[in-house]
Amino acid sequence: MQRLPALPRKYHAASVWLLYVVAFIPAVYGFYLGATGRLPGNPVKEFEHLLGLWALRFLIATLAITPIRDLLGINWLRYRRALGLTAFWYVLMHFLTYMLLDQYLDFPAILADIAKRPFITIGMTGFLLLIPLAVTSNNWSIRRLGPRWGKLHRLAYVVAAAGALHFALSVKVVGPEQMAYIALVALLVAWRPIRRRFNRWKRGSESRRQFSKA
Numbered sequence: 536m537q538r539l540p541a542l543p544r545k546y547h548a549a550s551v552w553l554l555y556v557v558a559f560i561p562a563v564y565g566f567y568l569g570a571t572g573r574l575p576g577n578p579v580k581e582f583e584h585l586l587g588l589w590a591l592r593f594l595i596a597t598l599a600i601t602p603i604r605d606l607l608g609i610n611w612l613r614y615r616r617a618l619g620l621t622a623f624w625y626v627l628m629h630f631l632t633y634m635l636l637d638q639y640l641d642f643p644a645i646l647a648d649i650a651k652r653p654f655i656t657i658g659m660t661g662f663l664l665l666i667p668l669a670v671t672s673n674n675w676s677i678r679r680l681g682p683r684w685g686k687l688h689r690l691a692y693v694v695a696a697a698g699a700l701h702f703a704l705s706v707k708v709v710g711p712e713q714m715a716y717i718a719l720v721a722l723l724v725a726w727r728p729i730r731r732r733f734n735r736w737k738r739g740s741e742s743r744r745q746f747s748k749a
C-alpha cells in the first residue's frame with residue numbers, strides 16, 4: 536500500500552495548532568450565521584444541534600486514531616489530544632447553549648429535564664465523564680497517574696457511546712444518520728479487544744515476509 540508522505544517533525548506542533556483553528560470553524564461559522572439571522576428555523580436549536588453533532592464527530596475522530604494506525608499504518612497520535620479536547624469544548628458549548636439560550640438558566644426546568652428525559656440524562660452523564668478526561672489531558676497528569684491514566688481514558692469509549700445514544704434518543708424516529716453514528720461507535724468499541732491479536736498477526740506476517748526475502 537502507498538504510504539502517505541510523513542510530515543517533517545518541525546511542522547508537528549504547528550499542525551496541531553492548525554487543527555485547533557480548523558476544528559473551531561464550524562462553531563464560529565454557526566454562531567456567525569445564527570447572530571446574523573441566517574440559520575433556518577429555530578436558530579438556537581440549529582446552533583445547539585450543530586455543536587452536538589460536531590462534539591460527537593470529534594469524539595469519534597479521537598477514538599479513530601488508534602484503529603487508523605493499526606489498520607493503515609498512519610500515525611496521527613500527535614493529534615489525539617487536540618481532537619479529544621476539541622470534543623470537550625464542543626460538548627461544553629452545546630451544554631452552555633442549552634442552559635443559556637434554550638432554557639434561559641431556568642434551573643428547575645434544567646434539573647427536571649436532566650432527571651426526567653432519558654436522552655438528556657445520558658447526555659449529561661457523557662458530559663460529566665468527559666470532564667476528568669479533559670482535565671487530565673496534559674503531560675503532567677500522564678506522568679502523575681502512570682498506568683491509571685490509560686485506564687481512566689478508556690472512559691472516552693463510554694462517552695462516545697453515551698453521545699451516540701443521546702443523539703438516537705433525541706429524535707422521534709431513529710434514522711440512517713443516528714444509526715451511522717451508533718454503528719461507528721460500535722465498530723470503534725469492538726476494535727479494542729481485537730486490536731492486540733490483529734497487531735500480533737500483522738507483526739508475524741511482516742517478519743515472515745522479511746524472512747522469505749532474506
Ligand code: HEM
Pocket residue numbers: 583584585586587588589590591594626629630633649655658659660661662665694697698699701702705
Ligand atoms: C457527550 C456529550 C454530548 C454529545 C456528544 C451530544 C450530542 C448531541 C447531538 C449529536 C444532538 C443532536 C443534533 C441533531 O439533531 O442534529 C444533540 C441534541 C441535543 N442535546 Fe446533546 N450532546 C451531549 C450532551 C448534552 C448535554 C449535557 C445536554 C444538556 C444537559 C444536551 C442537550 C441536548 C439537547 C437539548 C438537544 C436537542 C434535542 C432537540 O432536538 O430538542 N446534550 N446532542
